[in-house]
Amino acid sequence: MFFIDTSRHGQAVYDPIVNQSLDNYLINDLALEGHGLIMYINAPCVIIGKNQNAYAEVDLDYLEKNDITLVRRTGGGGAVYQDYGNIVFENIVVGDTSHYGDFSYYAQPIIDALTALGIEGVQLKGRNDIVVDDLKISGMSMVKVENALAAGGTLLYDLDTQQAGRVLTPNQDKLKTKGVKSVDKRVSNLKPLLQGELADLSTEAFKEALLKEIFHTEDLDSIPRYTLTDEDWAIIDQRVADFYGKDEWNYGSNPGFHYYKTAYYLGVGTVAFNFNINDGVITDFKTYGDMSFGQPDQVDQAMIGKTYDQAGIAAGLKAGHYQDNIGKLPIEDLVSLILN
Numbered sequence: 354m355f356f357i358d359t360s361r362h363g364q365a366v367y368d369p370i371v372n373q374s375l376d377n378y379l380i381n382d383l384a385l386e387g388h389g390l391i392m393y394i395n396a397p398c399v400i401i402g403k404n405q406n407a408y409a410e411v412d413l414d415y416l417e418k419n420d421i422t423l424v425r426r427t428g429g430g431g432a433v434y435q436d437y438g439n440i441v442f443e444n445i446v447v448g449d450t451s452h453y454g455d456f457s458y459y460a461q462p463i464i465d466a467l468t469a470l471g472i473e474g475v476q477l478k479g480r481n482d483i484v485v486d487d488l489k490i491s492g493m494s495m496v497k498v499e500n501a502l503a504a505g506g507t508l509l510y511d512l513d514t515q516q517a518g519r520v521l522t523p524n525q526d527k528l529k530t531k532g533v534k535s536v537d538k539r540v541s542n543l544k545p546l547l548q549g550e551l552a553d554l555s556t557e558a559f560k561e562a563l564l565k566e567i568f569h570t571e572d573l574d575s576i577p578r579y580t581l582t583d584e585d586w587a588i589i590d591q592r593v594a595d596f597y598g599k600d601e602w603n604y605g606s607n608p609g610f611h612y613y614k615t616a617y618y619l620g621v622g623t624v625a626f627n628f629n630i631n632d633g634v635i636t637d638f639k640t641y642g643d644m645s646f647g648q649p650d651q652v653d654q655a656m657i658g659k660t661y662d663q664a665g666i667a668a669g670l671k672a673g674h675y676q677d678n679i680g681k682l683p684i685e686d687l688v689s690l691i692l693n
Contacts, residue, residue, distance in 0.1 A: 357389045357445060358580040369398035373424045374597040376503035378589050379445045384501060385579055389445040394556055397436040398422040399520055402429045404649055406641040408607040415520050425603045430494030431643045433507055434517035440560050443505030453497045456481045459504040460493060466566035472546050488541035510556050511544045610637050616690050621680035626691055630661045647678035666691050
């Protein structure tokens, strides 16, 4: 493993739109062979998955009034709030992608590093959450392009959990299924769990301590690394200007169809359908959710023109390869959700 230094002229980059675009550049363009790791800190922002509806997941009025940036990632997963008390880590792997989909493989170095820093009970729980005593400290996502992948997540170090609870509008079925009543009761910061001289570390200092543990060294300068060049940054800047910085990508469109049905399923996450019906026929259809894999738009296309009844909905879901594009769920569950 080697470290990919994403500082710019020796200065840390805190712009979340820029930082979120890095994985795309690193796996599609730079494509350094092997297993790289990036780690950075964002200014206050909400990051949503590529298949999520920003208008349902985020209090956009609160976001804009409090200068919080909305950013859409290229991978799946749920909505998360980040600020200067949060650390983002991402594995950039080019070549051997045999561990694609295996969150435990990419979580283990983080789990080992946190354990070495004296935090007990760190483990991967469910599909992609890292927890301490059942409280979430990290959520992970993954995306693959040909022979490269990006797999990473967040680490809650000293996050403003009150702000997170205010700006996010989580699916209530998800909270009920997980046995909790609000966002902030599900998560924990790492800083209060540290002891001794580690207890007062800034987020940047804690990030450095993590890197030392991950690379098994006391000297950051000894870590094998690649530092982004001016040429790299010129391409990244252009991508942000052309695509990643645009509202069309980050906010997306809000179709505002008449019916909106949503539910949370263990092992899959939130699934939501927004659609219109005319004379018993589905005329518009849009799928949202936490899914990291597949192409939900295939389901959308297949559902249009189907009759709004059990047989028609089941036929549309099957034609849209729902298990590949939404998740391994009984078709009866999804039919019931759309009908009821």
